[in-house]
Amino acid sequence: MPGKVIHYFAGDYTAKGFYPLYDFSFQGLDQVFMLQGLPYTGKVDVMKKLLKEWEEKDFNVEAIHTSTDNQGLDGIIIPQLKIGIYGAETPLLNFDLDHVEYINMNAAINFDQLKDQKDQILSLKNKIKKARLEAVNSFKKGLEIHDELEEIYIDEMNFAKADQLTNDLINHLFTTKSTSDTNPVVKRRFFGASTPEGVTDYIPNLTEDLNKRYFIKGRAGTGKSTILKKIAAAGENLGYDVEIYHCGFDPVSLDMVIVRELGFCIFDSTDPHEYFPERESDEIVDVYAEAVTPGTDEKYADEISNLTRGYKSYMKEGVAFLKEAKQHDDELASIYQDAVDTSVLDSLFESIQMEIGKK
Structure with missing residues (x-):
């Protein structure tokens, strides 16, 4: 097998x-x-x-x-x-x-075969670099708008309830210390990324062998990343190997934590990596319902809609630049292909x- x-x-x-x-x-x-x-x-x-x-x-x-x-x-x-x-x-x-x-x-x-194409190669490399830089600039503008969206929900957060929710989760997930006698290993990765074909993730593959999956639902700024950071720190402090998955949009934030020794993962299950329970053991953790003032979505509906549309447009623009860079990269690869033995x-x-x- x-x-x-x-x-x-x-x-x-x-x-x-x-x-x-x-x-x-x-x-x-x-x-x-x-x-x-x-x-x-x-x-x-x-x-x-x-x-x-x-x-x-x-x-x-x-x-x-x-x-x-x-x-x-x-x-x-x-x-x-x-x-x-x-x-x-x-x-x-x-x-x-x-x-x-x-x-x-x-x-x-065989670099001798490439001498006559030196200028074209240099031009394509510059185009690739420029397109990727433009992608980053678009993502940066999108994040600035996303930060405005977060402020709406931050102002309506009950942080005491969010802290209590986090503490309850940690106590539920970690009932004992790790039985391993080695120092815990922390691995940091991305489960997804912005690619030339759009946002791609490998959540189903990474979590398919786990017994328990927790889907964090919420809104921008409701503390999902903070919850994950505290869970990751608790796991490491108790001696467990921890896989930490950073956000592909804002890498300072976290999107998922896996502790394979205990057979669980907990991840931000919101757009653009929104999933819903499929197994009997899957469980939703709804931060919005637990810690945000009821009616916030309705109260700020127009502002939320405009900001969401704004940051997503920049995300789409960034992906378009990555696609452009890939097209130039493919041209460059085709030049080198004939020179490869x-x-x-x-x-x-x-x-x-x-x-x-x-x-």
Whole structure:
């Protein structure tokens, strides 16, 4: 039976700029194969082949997706072997270099074939950079409007009731300390991201093996992220490994916490990642009903509608810029494609596969 593949993002273009969390995914590994070189050298093809090979060998694999390309990968991890393969352009920081093996992916490119296209390559790279910057600017404007929306609900919040709700949740979720005798591991990720094809998330995949799922319902500014931060801190303090999923729009905020040792997740189940209970064990936590002045939605209906429409328009605009960047990126990839020696790629794949097989 094939192994299980879990999917997530570890980097995203957000209202705060590009926000990398790759180091958290690659912590604690015995070996990392660092695929160095241009993005168009066949890195993704090699990683996809490795993922497929080890999934078919009944190993669980983590697929770290690329937010700028819905078909791309930034890396894969084989937890049982404590091995990772990393292909993103963002450097890994605070990482033990003794555990890194560098793979020169540029070896697969015949750069002589690209000399006549130097100007076109430079032009496309500038267009990609500009479009991604415009996407971030759009998301930033959207967040500014979203902050205004939050203020409406913050002014109508009963914070004492919100605190009580949080404390009750923590006491319900954590009845004992962890039985593990190792230091807790905190992994920070994104379950979703703004991509060229729109907002994408992997919540069903990440939560399908959990016994208990809590769906937080509420409005902007009702403290959903604060609740999640307190739950994550409580779990870590009690010795549990915690998966923390940041918001792909505003990465300072949190959208989900998973404690696999206890078999539960709790997540912000509102637009653009709104889900509803499907299993008997699923449960809704309604912050609006518990801690917001009744009738707030109706009282500020017009203002809420206008602000919501405003920030969503900027989100849509940002995604359009990411789509534009992807189109330029595809043009660039097609230029490099003819210069890539697939036999060298096959050789690089085989060498990595052989090294992993020694574990």
